[in-house]
Amino acid sequence: MAVVIAGSVLAMAPGAQAAPDPAALSDRLVRQVTADGINRHLIALQRIADTNGGTRAAHTPGYQKSLDYVAGKLRAVGFDVSTPEFTYNRIVVDAATVVAGAVKAQPLQMTDSVSTPVGGVTGPLLAVPVDTTPGCQIEDYAGINATGGIALIKRGGCPFTQKQVVAAQAGAIAALIYNHVDGPGYGGVDPAQSKIPTAGLTTAEGLALTAVAGTQTTVDIRSHRQMTTSRYLVTQTRTGRADNVVLAGAQLDSIPTSAGINDTGTSSAALLEIALKLGPSPRVGNAVRFAWWGAEDVDKTAAGAYLRSLSFERQLDIAMYLNSNSIGSKNAGYFVYDGDNSTGSVGPMPYGSAQIEQAFAGYLGGQAIEVEGSNFDRQWDHSQFIMAGIPTGGLYAGTFRQKTPAQATKWGGTAGVSFDPCHQQPCDNLGNVDRAVLDRNADALAHVLGGYAVSTEDVNGVPARASRVQARTAATQKSAGLKATTLGGAE
Amino acid sequence: MSRVRSAMAMAVIAVAALPMGTAHAVPQTKPTLAEKLVERVTLDGVNRHLLAWQRIADRNGGHRADPSPGFTKTQEYIESTLRTAGFEVSSHEFTYDRVVIDKSVVVAGPVSLAPNPLIGSPDTAVGGVTGPLAVVPADADSGCQATDYAGLNTVGAVALVKRGGCAYTQKMLVAEGLGAIAVVFYNHSVGAVGGVVDAAQARIPSAMLGSADGAKLTGSSGVSTNVEVRRHVEATTSRNVIGQTRTGRKDNVILLGTHSDSVTTSPGVNDNGSNAAATLELARKLGGSPRVNNAVRFAFWGADVPHSGAAPYLNSLSDEQRLDLAMYLDVAPLGSPNGGHFVFDGDNSAGQAGAMPHGSAQIEKTLVDFMTSIGVQTEPAPVVGQGNYATFIAAGIPTGGPFAGIPHIKTPAQAAKWGGTAGLAFDPCNLAPCDNLGNINRDILSRNADALAFVTGTYAMSTEDVNGIPPRDRRAATRVAKSLTPATVAGENA
Numbered sequence: 001m002a003v004v005i006a007g008s009v010l011a012m013a014p015g016a017q018a019a020p021d022p023a024a025l026s027d028r029l030v031r032q033v034t035a036d037g038i039n040r041h042l043i044a045l046q047r048i049a050d051t052n053g054g055t056r057a058a059h060t061p062g063y064q065k066s067l068d069y070v071a072g073k074l075r076a077v078g079f080d081v082s083t084p085e086f087t088y089n090r091i092v093v094d095a096a097t098v099v100a101g102a103v104k105a106q107p108l109q110m111t112d113s114v115s116t117p118v119g120g121v122t123g124p125l126l127a128v129p130v131d132t133t134p135g136c137q138i139e140d141y142a143g144i145n146a147t148g149g150i151a152l153i154k155r156g157g158c159p160f161t162q163k164q165v166v167a168a169q170a171g172a173i174a175a176l177i178y179n180h181v182d183g184p185g186y187g188g189v190d191p192a193q194s195k196i197p198t199a200g201l202t203t204a205e206g207l208a209l210t211a212v213a214g215t216q217t218t219v220d221i222r223s224h225r226q227m228t229t230s231r232y233l234v235t236q237t238r239t240g241r242a243d244n245v246v247l248a249g250a251q252l253d254s255i256p257t258s259a260g261i262n263d264t265g266t267s268s269a270a271l272l273e274i275a276l277k278l279g280p281s282p283r284v285g286n287a288v289r290f291a292w293w294g295a296e297d298v299d300k301t302a303a304g305a306y307l308r309s310l311s312f313e314r315q316l317d318i319a320m321y322l323n324s325n326s327i328g329s330k331n332a333g334y335f336v337y338d339g340d341n342s343t344g345s346v347g348p349m350p351y352g353s354a355q356i357e358q359a360f361a362g363y364l365g366g367q368a369i370e371v372e373g374s375n376f377d378r379q380w381d382h383s384q385f386i387m388a389g390i391p392t393g394g395l396y397a398g399t400f401r402q403k404t405p406a407q408a409t410k411w412g413g414t415a416g417v418s419f420d421p422c423h424q425q426p427c428d429n430l431g432n433v434d435r436a437v438l439d440r441n442a443d444a445l446a447h448v449l450g451g452y453a454v455s456t457e458d459v460n461g462v463p464a465r466a467s468r469v470q471a472r473t474a475a476t477q478k479s480a481g482l483k484a485t486t487l488g489g490a491e
Numbered sequence: 492m493s494r495v496r497s498a499m500a501m502a503v504i505a506v507a508a509l510p511m512g513t514a515h516a517v518p519q520t521k522p523t524l525a526e527k528l529v530e531r532v533t534l535d536g537v538n539r540h541l542l543a544w545q546r547i548a549d550r551n552g553g554h555r556a557d558p559s560p561g562f563t564k565t566q567e568y569i570e571s572t573l574r575t576a577g578f579e580v581s582s583h584e585f586t587y588d589r590v591v592i593d594k595s596v597v598v599a600g601p602v603s604l605a606p607n608p609l610i611g612s613p614d615t616a617v618g619g620v621t622g623p624l625a626v627v628p629a630d631a632d633s634g635c636q637a638t639d640y641a642g643l644n645t646v647g648a649v650a651l652v653k654r655g656g657c658a659y660t661q662k663m664l665v666a667e668g669l670g671a672i673a674v675v676f677y678n679h680s681v682g683a684v685g686g687v688v689d690a691a692q693a694r695i696p697s698a699m700l701g702s703a704d705g706a707k708l709t710g711s712s713g714v715s716t717n718v719e720v721r722r723h724v725e726a727t728t729s730r731n732v733i734g735q736t737r738t739g740r741k742d743n744v745i746l747l748g749t750h751s752d753s754v755t756t757s758p759g760v761n762d763n764g765s766n767a768a769a770t771l772e773l774a775r776k777l778g779g780s781p782r783v784n785n786a787v788r789f790a791f792w793g794a795d796v797p798h799s800g801a802a803p804y805l806n807s808l809s810d811e812q813r814l815d816l817a818m819y820l821d822v823a824p825l826g827s828p829n830g831g832h833f834v835f836d837g838d839n840s841a842g843q844a845g846a847m848p849h850g851s852a853q854i855e856k857t858l859v860d861f862m863t864s865i866g867v868q869t870e871p872a873p874v875v876g877q878g879n880y881a882t883f884i885a886a887g888i889p890t891g892g893p894f895a896g897i898p899h900i901k902t903p904a905q906a907a908k909w910g911g912t913a914g915l916a917f918d919p920c921n922l923a924p925c926d927n928l929g930n931i932n933r934d935i936l937s938r939n940a941d942a943l944a945f946v947t948g949t950y951a952m953s954t955e956d957v958n959g960i961p962p963r964d965r966r967a968a969t970r971v972a973k974s975l976t977p978a979t980v981a982g983e984n985a
Contacts, residue, residue, distance in 0.1 A: 312543075312568065348553055350546065389549035460928060461541065
C-alpha cells in the first residue's frame with residue numbers, strides 16, 4: 001500500500017502537474033478588452049476636463065469627477081469600492097514670469113528650487129555658450145562676467161542641479177534652462193543643493209531670449225507648499241486568494257494645465273476596462289486588486305500613503321504590483337519596466353520583477369513587437385512598491401524623451417521627436433492618442449494580469465489552485481500511507 | 492479500557508467511512524499529533540515565510556546578514572509570528588568576535604579578483620605577498636600530493652589549486668612544504684566559496700575564488716601575483732529568538748534550532764531561509780498551547796557558524812537546565828534546488844559523525860521511518876564543518892534532523908533516487924545572490940518540512956525511545972497502579 005502511494009507522491013514533479021491553463025482567462029480578457037471600450041472612458045475623461053476648467057489635477061473638481069466616474073462604473077458591475085483620503089504637499093505657484101525688455105516667457109520653476117523674493121531678481125541676461133554640455137562646467141563661463149547676471153542655459157549634458165550649482169559658482173543670481181526637445185521645461189533640482197532660483201523654458205522661449213542676451217531681465221518665480229487632501233480608489237475581486245493578491249494600479253490625475261488624456265488617461269482607462277471585463281467575481285486563483293492613484297509627481301504620492309497604511313503582513317499579501325503609464329503615446333515606443341535591470345539603470349529590483357518583465361515582453365514579442373527595458377524614474381508610483389520589496393512591472397509608451405532613429409526603424413513613427421509631443425501640455429487631449437498602440441498595450445496588460453490572476457508561481461512560488469488541490473490530495477495520501485506503515489508498528 | 496473502546500469505535504467508523512471497498516482498508520484511528528502537524532504544515536504556509544525573507548532582503552540592500560537591518564527585520568517577523576501564535580517569546584543576547592575583512596585581493600597582471608579568505612588561515616601584512624603564480628594542473632585531487640607540482644617553480648610562488656580530493660589543510664601544507672608563500676583555491680563547481688583550514692597548522696595565507704574567477708587565472712602561470720588578505724575582529728552583539736509552548740513538561744523539552752540569517756552577498760532564501768521558514772510554520776501550526784506532554788522550544792539562532800548563537804545559548808544554561816533538554820532537532824536548509832533527503836547520522840552508520848549521544852540513533856530512525864512511509868529514501872547527512880549540532884552533541888544531548896544538502900555534489904545514484912542533476916551541487920546558489928525565491932525545490936522542501944513536523948509531533952507526545960520518559964497517560968496509569976492496594980482494588984470491583 002505504502003509503496004503504491006509512494007510512487008504517486010514521487011511522480012508529482014512540478015512539470016507533471018495538470019495546472020489549469022492560465023491562458024484561458026488571459027485570452028478572454030484580451031478578447032473582451034477592446035479599443036472601443038477604452039476609448040469611451042477617454043471620452044469621459046476629456047469631457048470631465050472640459051467641464052472643469054480643462055484639468056483633472058488632484059486638488060480640482062475634475063479629479064473628483066474622474067474618481068466618481070471610475071467608482072460608478074466599478075460599482076455598476078458589482079465591485080465594492082473604497083476611496084481612502086490621503087494628504088500630500090501640493091506645490092502652489094505664486095509667480096512665474098521672465099521679462100527681458102519686450103521678450104516675455106512663462107517659466108516653470110524647477111521642483112525644489114529656491115524661490116525668488118517677491119518682485120523677482122533683476123540682472124543682465126547671460127547666454128551661456130551652447131556645446132554638448134552647456135553650463136555643466138565653470139569653464140563654460142570663461143570670458144563672461146556672470147556676477148549678478150541671469151544665466152540662460154540649454155538643457156542637456158548634465159543634471160539640472162549641476163547647471164544651477166555651476167551658475168551660482170560663476171556669480172549668477174538665477175538660472176533659466178531651456179529645453180532641447182519640444183515641450184515645456186519640467187524638471188527638478190536636489191533641494192539640498194538648490195543655490196539660486198532655477199526654472200525651465202521651452203526651446204522657442206530659450207531662443208527668443210538668446211536673441212536679446214545682455215538685456216536687463218527680471219525673473220520672478222515663486223511657489224509654496226500646501227498640505228492638500230485628496231482621495232485614491234481601491235477595489236478588489238471577491239474571488240481568489242486574499243493573501244496572494246495581484247495589484248494593478250494607474251495614476252488618475254492630470255497636471256493643472258492639461259486634460260491629461262495620454263498621461264494619465266490611457267492607463268487609467270485601460271485598467272478600468274480590464275476591471276469591468278474581469279468583473280468582481282471571476283474564476284481566479286488569486287484576488288485582483290485595482291487602484292487608481294492621485295497626486296503623482298509630488299513628494300507624497302497616494303501610492304506611498306496607501307503602502308504606509310498597510311502592515312508588513314498586509315504588504316506580504318500583495319504578490320506583485322502591475323503599473324502602466326502613458327500607454328497610448330502618439331509617437332510611441334514599447335517599453336517594459338526593466339525588472340531584470342538589464343539596462344543597468346534601475347538598480348536591484350525585487351525578486352519576481354524580472355519574471356513580470358518577461359511576461360510582458362513575451363506577450364508583445366508574440367505580437368511581433370520588440371520591446372525595450374524602461375529605465376523608469378524612481379519618483380513614480382511604482383517606486384514605492386519597489387522600495388517595499390514588492391515585485392513590480394509594467395508598461396510605458398514613452399513621453400518626453402526623443403525617439404532615436406533605431407527606435408523609429410523598429411517601431412515606426414518619427415525619429416528626433418518626443419514619444420509624446422504633447423506631454424504635459426494643453427494638447428494632451430483626445431487627439432493625442434494612438435489607439436492601435438493603446439489597444440496593444442491594453443491587451444498586454446490584460447494578458448499578464450489574467451495569467452497572474454490564475455498563478456503567480458514564477459514570481460513567488462505560489463502555484464495555481466488545481467496544483468494546490470493536487471498537493472493537498474498528495475498530503476492526505478501521504479498521511480494515509482503513514483498510518484498504514486507506522487501505526488501498526490507502534491501498537 | 493478507554494483506549495480499547497475508542498479503538499473499537501474508530502474501527503466501526505472506519506468501515507462506514509470507507510465505501511471504496513478497499514480489500515486492505517487502513518483502520519482509521521484518531522490522528523496523532525504528528526499526523527495532524529504533517530497535514531497542517533503546508534507548502535503554502537512555508538512559502539509565505541520565504542516571501543517575507545525575500546521581501547525583507549529586497550528592501551534592505553539585498554541581504555539579511557547579522558548584523559544588518561535586514562536581519563533585524565527577519566527577527567522581528569519571527570517574533571511577531573510566534574507571539575501571534577501564542578508562544579512565550581524571549582530573547583537571548585550574546586557577544587561574539589565578528590571577523591571583518593579589511594582587504595582581500597588576488598592581483599595577477601591585469602586580473603584583479605576578490606577571494607574569500609579561508610577561516611583559520613593567517614593574514615598577510617599590508618601590501619600582501621607577491622610571487623609567480625604556480626598553476627597546479629587540475630584533476631580530481633589537485634594539490635593533494637607534492638607530485639602534483641612536478642615541473643612547477645614553487646619556491647616563493649603563489650599556488651593556484653582547484654578544490655577537491657582532500658582537505659584544504661592538506662593542500663595548504665603540501666604547498667607550504669614546497670616553498671609556496673600563499674595558496675589561492677578555486678571552486679570545482681558553481682556555488683559557494685569559502686572554507687576552513689586548521690588554524691594550528693596554517694602558516695601561509697590562503698583564500699578561495701569561485702570557479703569562474705579561478706578560470707581567469709589558470710592561463711597566468713608564472714605571472715607575478717599579489718595576494719593580500721587582512722581581517723580584524725570586532726566584538727558584536729547579537730541575539731537568539733526563543734519561543735516555547737506554554738504547555739508540556741518543562742523538564743523534558745524538545746528543542747528545535749535553526750539559523751535565520753543570510754550572508755551579506757545573498758538574500759539567503761534557501762540558506763537559512765528554508766529551514767527558518769519550515770521551523771516557523773511548524774511553530775505556528777503547533778501553536779503556543781498545544782495538547783502535548785513535552786514542551787517544545789523553538790530557537791532561531793543569531794549570527795552564524797563559526798559564531799552561531801547556539802553555543803552561547805547552551806553555555807548560558809546550567810547543567811540542570813541542559814538536562815531539561817530531551818533532545819536537539821537541528822534544522823538545516825531544507826529546500827535546496829538540486830537537493831535530497833538527508834537525515835543526521837545518529838547511529839554513525841556512515842562512520843563520519845563520530846560517537847553520538849544516546850537517543851540520536853532513535854531520532855534518526857523516526858525521521859527515516861517517516862520518509863520511508865512516504866516512499867522517500869534517505870541517506871545519512873554528510874558532516875559539514877562546524878554545524879550547530881556539534882555544540883549539542885558535545886554536551887551529550889541527543890541530536891538529529893533533516894537536511895536537503897548544500898555544498899556537496901549530487902552523485903548519479905542520488906540523482907536516480909531523488910531526481911535532480913548529478914554532478915551539480917545540491918545548492919549551486921549557496922551564499923550567492925541567486926539564493927533567492929527561485930532557488931527552492933518546493934517538492935523537496937515540502938517533504939522535509941513534513942518530516943520535521945512528524946518528528947516534532949512524535950516527540951512532543953513521548954520521548955520514551957530516546958530517554959525512557961513515557962507519555963503522560965502511561966505515567967498516570969503507572970502511578971495509579973502503584974497506589975492501588977489489592978484491597979482497594981477488590982473494594983472498587985465490588
